[in-house]
Amino acid sequence: MNLFLGLLLIIPLTGFLISLLIPKSNEKLLSLAAFGPVGFHFLLSLSFVGVWLFNGMETFNIKEFVIYSSEGYEFFIDLYFDKITAVYLLVGSLLTFLITIYSRYYMHREEGYKRFFNTLLFFYLGYNITIFSGNFETLFIGWEILGVSSFLLIAFYRDRYLPVKNAMKVFSVYRVGDIGLILAMWLSHHLWHENITFFELNNHDNVSLHLHEHSWIGLFTSLLILLAAMAKSAQFPFSFWLPRAMEGPTPSSAIFYSSLSVHIGVFILLRTFPFWEHQTIVRVIVIILGLVTAILASSMARVQSSVKAQVAYSSVSQIGIIFIEVAFGFETLALIHFAGNAFLRTYQLLVSPSVVTYLIREQFYNFQPREITNQSHFRQKISNTIYLMSLKEWSLDSLVFYYLWAPVKRAGNVLRFITPKIAWSVFAPLFVIGSILLFYQEEIPSTLRQILPIFFAFVGLILSLKSFVKRHDARFSWLLIFQNHLWIALAITFNAHFSYWDMVLFLSGVILSAIVGYFVLNWLGKKESNMDLNRFQGHSYEYKKTAFIFLLACLGMAGFPITPTFVGEDLIFSHIEVHQVLLLAFVALSFIINGLALIRLYARIFMGPHIKTDHPISGRSA
Numbered sequence: 287m288n289l290f291l292g293l294l295l296i297i298p299l300t301g302f303l304i305s306l307l308i309p310k311s312n313e314k315l316l317s318l319a320a321f322g323p324v325g326f327h328f329l330l331s332l333s334f335v336g337v338w339l340f341n342g343m344e345t346f347n348i349k350e351f352v353i354y355s356s357e358g359y360e361f362f363i364d365l366y367f368d369k370i371t372a373v374y375l376l377v378g379s380l381l382t383f384l385i386t387i388y389s390r391y392y393m394h395r396e397e398g399y400k401r402f403f404n405t406l407l408f409f410y411l412g413y414n415i416t417i418f419s420g421n422f423e424t425l426f427i428g429w430e431i432l433g434v435s436s437f438l439l440i441a442f443y444r445d446r447y448l449p450v451k452n453a454m455k456v457f458s459v460y461r462v463g464d465i466g467l468i469l470a471m472w473l474s475h476h477l478w479h480e481n482i483t484f485f486e487l488n489n490h491d492n493v494s495l496h497l498h499e500h501s502w503i504g505l506f507t508s509l510l511i512l513l514a515a516m517a518k519s520a521q522f523p524f525s526f527w528l529p530r531a532m533e534g535p536t537p538s539s540a541i542f543y544s545s546l547s548v549h550i551g552v553f554i555l556l557r558t559f560p561f562w563e564h565q566t567i568v569r570v571i572v573i574i575l576g577l578v579t580a581i582l583a584s585s586m587a588r589v590q591s592s593v594k595a596q597v598a599y600s601s602v603s604q605i606g607i608i609f610i611e612v613a614f615g616f617e618t619l620a621l622i623h624f625a626g627n628a629f630l631r632t633y634q635l636l637v638s639p640s641v642v643t644y645l646i647r648e649q650f651y652n653f654q655p656r657e658i659t660n661q662s663h664f665r666q667k668i669s670n671t672i673y674l675m676s677l678k679e680w681s682l683d684s685l686v687f688y689y690l691w692a693p694v695k696r697a698g699n700v701l702r703f704i705t706p707k708i709a710w711s712v713f714a715p716l717f718v719i720g721s722i723l724l725f726y727q728e729e730i731p732s733t734l735r736q737i738l739p740i741f742f743a744f745v746g747l748i749l750s751l752k753s754f755v756k757r758h759d760a761r762f763s764w765l766l767i768f769q770n771h772l773w774i775a776l777a778i779t780f781n782a783h784f785s786y787w788d789m790v791l792f793l794s795g796v797i798l799s800a801i802v803g804y805f806v807l808n809w810l811g812k813k814e815s816n817m818d819l820n821r822f823q824g825h826s827y828e829y830k831k832t833a834f835i836f837l838l839a840c841l842g843m844a845g846f847p848i849t850p851t852f853v854g855e856d857l858i859f860s861h862i863e864v865h866q867v868l869l870l871a872f873v874a875l876s877f878i879i880n881g882l883a884l885i886r887l888y889a890r891i892f893m894g895p896h897i898k899t900d901h902p903i904s905g906r907s908a
Contacts, residue, residue, distance in 0.1 A: 822894020
């Protein structure tokens with residue numbers, strides 16, 4: 287059985303790697319490389335689950351291998367299989383198989399045919415890693431892959447304005463979920479003093495003992511897990527992003543935002559339920575959030591003029607109800623509801639083009655004007671108010687922007703005084719002084735020694751904020767992000783005696799990615815005179831391979847699991863103590879803003895309508 291679990295992860299990875307090697311002109315071979323491995327994966331999954339059911343539904347927990355180990359810390363890959371995994375595996379493999387067959391014809395002659403199947407297989411790899419994960423660290427690998435593949439598929443029509451704009455908006459919400467999961471991992475390190483597995487969470491006595499001794503840590507860990515689930519499953523107040531994610535092709539909308547990816551929030555709640563099931567306040571919050579989401583999303587679905595938006599909000603409404611079922615402990619009901627909702631929404635999206643055509647024809651031949659009445663009753667006023675608020679989507683988009691991103695932009699705009707000259711004449715010498723102080727820590731007064739890590743992290747945050755709002759010099763913005771990583775590494779080294787190898791692990795991927803990214807920007811700057819970040823440049827139209835290399839550099843700088851920096855980020859948070867709230871806040875904000883600044887750099891330079899007027903200009907929306 288252990289061999290089969292490994293195969294269920296190797297098959298999607300193999301299919302993805304093979305698809306990268308096939309020429310984009312060979313549509314038949316590309317589609318075969320997609321639905322062949324996915325179809326085989328579905329048959330293997332069906333056989334595996336059948337044998338598993340026949341053998342008594344035994345729960346599997348396999349510690350595959352250790353990626354990195356140091357004193358008091360171990361990052362390892364752990365695989366887990368139980369009833370929840372079985373349901374998500376069967377639903378995911380069947381739906382992905384159907385979508386790959388459907389896409390073979392739907393995407394025929396599309397410019398990005400190869401890119402679509404590459405990204406779809408990449409998503410499927412991340413989905414399988416997520417559902418088979420046996421600890422937070424393994425889950426976070428799949429979680430990150432899902433986030434990046436979502437961004438790429440929403441912005442599939444990358445020469446158009448709205449798909450790229452909405453992809454960035456969705457990615458910003460995903461970053462909130464990312465930091466929720468990272469901080470939940472951080473708190474769990476301090477609660478358990480190890481990388482706890484989901485199998486160990488089923489030990490009720492052990493969980494109760496730790497929560498009794500550290501009730502506040504347990505509560506905040508649960509709330510952070512809930513934050514990650516809310517962002518990923520588009521629950522209140524993040525419900526607005528799901529219809530905007532429908533800018534991608536219909537098959538990707540069906541597999542991502544109506545069936546699989548949007549239900550990952552439910553998955554993480556089900557997986558961690560043994561941890562928070564006895565925390566009444568958390569269960570009450572989940573129920574309230576699910577209820578509010580179900581009511582608001584249902585009202586918004588009824589007034590949408592787009593079929594995709596109707597399906598999106600209907601799916602969000604049902605997921606809100608599934609949240610309530612999970613909070614009440616109805617695990618089996620929640621799994622059945624997930625499967626039913628996933629199949630229904632996928633079917634609705636796949637047939638939506640035909641349905642729209644039919645309805646337009648029916649309306650044309652059978653149109654009857656609505657009778658106008660002049661009612662002024664209180665009930666009618668309430669109804670009209672709800673109708674208008676639903677049309678405005680209850681201003682959730684504006685609400686999140688005003689309270690979440692507007693303060694970040696205002697703080698960044700205050701830092702206009704930071705110029706390249708200031709960065710090299712002030713911040714560079716400061717960093718050198720801080721590095722020298724590392725060798726004389728014992729001679730520094732204890733009070734100052736506690737303040738310095740916070741100061742270093744604050745300087746790093748300032749540079750990150752400046753990079754986020756920088757609108758003109760792309761190379762300077764890139765260097766500011768690199769400097770932020772150096773300041774964070776300095777802060778943590780000063781704070782907790784970060785070992786030499788720990789620092790190398792964190793900075794190795796950052797330095798390599800920074801060099802590659804700067805080389806790309808410098809090379810592109812010589813080719814193109816305009817590198818202004820105030821608008822989209824669309825340079826992927828002419829420099830496709832360069833765009834791909836720069837995307838990899840951005841992912842490496844952001845801590846995506848393609849470099850050791852991914853493990854280094856988790857290691858950094860494990861060296862921050864529970865009482866160091868300011869240090870934690872500065873480091874966490876830096877990672878959120880860095881990710882957004884990097885993806886904005888990539889999107890502004892390589893995506894959107896091309897800046898040159900001699901190239902064809904695409905429509906605003908897909």
